[in-house]
Amino acid sequence: MTVALVPAAGRGERLGSAGPKAMVFLHGLPLVAHAVRGLLAAGCVRHVVVAAPSSHQAEMIAALSAFDRVSVVPGGADRTASVRLALHAALEHVPDARIVLVHDAARAFTPPALVRSVTEAVAAGAPAVIPVLPVTDTVKRVDGAGVVLDTPDRTHLRAVQTPQGFDVDVLRRAYEAASGTVATDDAGLVERIGVPVHTVPGDVAAMKITTPFDLAVAEAVFAP
Template sequence: MSSNKYAIVVAGGSGSRMQSQLPKQFIELDGLPILFHTLLRFKKADESIQLILVLPKAHQAYWQSLCEKHAAVAQQVPHWLVDGGQTRFQSSQNGLARIEGDGLVSIHDGVRPFVEATVIQNSYQTAQTLGSAVVSVPSKDSVRVNGVAVDRATVRLIQTPQTFQVSILKKAFETEELSTFTDDASVVEAAGFPIHLIDGSYENIKITTPEDLLFANMLLEKYRD
């Protein structure tokens, strides 16, 4: 298998849940758009990772203007820019189409800017050996399904990155899209491939609401300390 490593960063949010006219991936944290923080995490974890950024076509001109504004940072995260689809499935599919040959590919939410380098590195190492690596954390809360209590020790909350051997992911995405596909792992599982969970971090938050943004700024203060 090829040693090439790719990261497809999907950023298709509109900002509605953030109650912002600006798409959430472009909101600034510490003077830098969230999306730059996310891209930097992958490059700092492994310089060899080739970045593929999936953005709605309507957002791409604005992104290019941000790259010019933050040119010094943009130079640290060279990337291919790919058109987003109408759904997450289609956006992942478009990003995957940019990859030629085999290797390892990680798919990550553009608004998860606090993923740790060790998590990224472990995801590639695990996928190299087992075919897949899906980041998750245990539920800290009690859980009920259809009103019935379940043992929370059996529940894992799924995050990204979700990393796969390219050949496996391409095979999985040959299928037609289903409403049951809630993430990339569900597509791979439906194709008959096993899913292997690895430990993530509770700090690997997805910034989608104003409350998330408050927590994100608290995390930045922690990293400064």
């Protein structure tokens, strides 16, 4: 059994929105609805839990009312707290869940095939799995003054996407050990407890919509 968590309490300031980023509309639906639709379309997700800002609970529930097997819970003060709350709620809905996916609402057009790929890799025995893409730009490491320190070899660098998939016990352990920690990457918490994180090929369609430019690109590329 697989459950999916969607922390959607982040603000949309960089998108020019006064409310949650997940509630920014694109092609008639908020980003969170596109993301949830993709998760359910994969055919392997039993239940989705969305962690929403307490100030926008009713709005988020209404936006997702067309979907079965979806719950909305109040999010926490930060992403880590929201995932922790969503995980607790998901395991109440599906106590026998063995795989947990954590997905960014901003990656609204992630292909269902990528959701299946991550899930299948965890089901095959990997304790933690993330989708990745090769880094194509040259990367520089700089100091506090912006002066270049060195140029890492990008051969071994990867850009990370979501959903990230985990054995439920592994993710639970990672969050128990992360008390007081604020993280933007769940796999990073798993790394801290010494569990290996495996990778599968990502997909350019799983782009993260963060800025008005990203939104314009997504509007053009993912036109119905």
